[in-house]
Amino acid sequence: MSKLLTAIGLMSGTSLDGIDVALLRTDGEEQVERGPAATYPYRPDQQALLHDALAAAKSLEAREQRPGILGLAERELTDWHAEAVERFLGEHGLEASVIDVIGFHGQTVIHRPEKRLTVQLGLGGALAERLGIPVVYDMRAADVAAGGQGAPLVPVYHRALAAALPERPAALVNIGGVANMTWVGPEGDLIAFDTGPGNALLNDWCERFTDVAYDRDGALGARGHVAADALAELLNSTFFATAAPKSLDRNSFNASTLDGLSAEDGAATLTRFTAEAVSASSKLVPNLPRLYIICGGGRLNPTLMRDLRNLLETSDSKVISAEEAGFNGDSMEAEAWAYLAVRSLKGLPITFPGTTGAPQPQSGGLIARP
Template sequence: MSKPLTAIGLMSGTSLDGIDVALLRTDGEDVVDRGPAATYPYRPGQQAVLHDALTAAKSLETRDARPGILAEAERALTEWHAEAVLQFLDANGLTPPEIDLIGFHGQTVIHRPERRLTVQLGLGPTLARRTGIPVVYDMRAADVAAGGQGAPLVPVYHRALAAAVKARPVAFVNIGGVANMTWIGRNGDLVAFDTGPGNALLNDWCERHTDVPYDRDGMLAGSGNSNESVLGQLLKNNFFATAAPKSLDRNTFQMTVVDALSAADGAATLTRFTACSIALSEKLVPEPPRLYIICGGGRLNPVLIQNLRDLLQVPVMIAEEVGMNGDSMEAEAWAYLAVRCLNGRAITFPGTTGAPRPTSGGVIARP
């Protein structure tokens, strides 16, 4: 058995809202002692850089290429993460020597596993030098190279958390920019996949139609009505007919079909779209979940949560209702995964990414 290590996990998701930082003491197996966590929001100028990087990345053909804005964005992103780590340590009375490892997700700018291509911006060696702490980064690449989807990676951590939950099967649904599900069976079996859009489409819609880049408290969607015709067109996407495991790029779904709707009706339709895509995922698992645990930013949208409760026939609870932290869960997972990578343990499995065999991954950078 490996001894527990103190690790920091860093997550910058497809919602582009900020850097999540979480401290975890773990052996990468059953020991999960959660520590403090924090979010460092991106400023508008930083978000603009990341949006430009997402646009530029659409033309990428190889994972190492960094044309145009991408090289500048990668350097800047790494510096923002270094600043977040140092601020986090200072705020919690910690020093770099007290931290064994950092798990660094970076920023996904393109994810095309069918082309064996996934790119997460982030300079692991630079982060290690800036913080004085070893860094595990680029954790998706090995799985994609082996023929897996490279996502989702959090399921093995969900299984560790699920030890505190009696219901089986149980589903964890993370609603970030893209939504994904982890199904945990009665014997700990894992099935995981992206379910469809999370917050990204709704965030983009709100940014276009309001002065806030997300639907705060679901107020915009709550003032409108879902358009069933438009919703039906959105649900015809071939993605929903694809068997699991499967994963998405943030830009897989387009909003053009929604453009004719009012701001409120468009928000209501996109919110319903996310909920329906999650509900449809029940058909892709061996046995219907007896409990859904919702994490990620989407859990804070009461209209989305009510949509899910209307569509599903079992309890739907947000992470905090079962003693978990829905804001920091993915950052915690990246700390957990970093320890598993360091120990040579698998982080992806045939049932989670479609990889032909359990696969470890990650690159280790030392200061």
């Protein structure tokens, strides 16, 4: 039996809602012991800085560039993550010395794998120095440099979780800012790809019309009607005809086609768009999943879950939430980053031809030691 390492995973996703922290004990292979987790929401001023960084990143042409506000955002983001870890350790009575490694996702500000460019803000060395714990970071870059999509990276962790599932093939669908699907076959074979927008477009739409930057309880969308023409235009993107593996930037789609719609109708249309994109993606795998497990913030939107069930459920297929499967839908990506950090320390691959399109399995991540 391989030695278990104690790891913390840190995730700040494209929804820009906060920092997820999760503790995991794992060998980076089949043994996984999930520990406590927490989310530390961003303040409005922090979200504003990240939005400004996303806008500024559109001009980036190289992974190392940090002009203007991007350098400030990277330093600030690193401090926020350090504070989140310190708070997490304090809340759970843990000493830094018991943590073997931290997996640090950082903040993706641009993802253009077709240009072999992906940028995740985050100073791994500064984080390791402040916390006194080794940090694995910049985990997408090696895959992109090798010609892969650099995303999604969570599938190898999904496979470890799926080992306990009663039915396969299964699909774990993570609906964050961007949505992605991991298909796990009966023998553990993996296919993974981004399915399309998750919550990002809907969040931006809600922020435009309401005081809340997301559709709380799916209530706005539930009051609206789907605009069929606008939905058809959104689904007409060449992305949906592209074979997997494939990945998206948060800003690959925009909601300009919805201009003129009411807040309610726009929310209903964008919610259905996310569900339709997942449904279309289910046709790209060898066999339809018997079980769809919905993870990420999207599972908390009853209107989206209703749409997913209407589109995906059959006599042979069922849609359930992460919690119904015995998982933690809020912390799964942070758990994955802890798992990936352990694999990186051991030199094990974190991406595969079937998950990112890389020519061969790729190890990845830079290691910073205090």
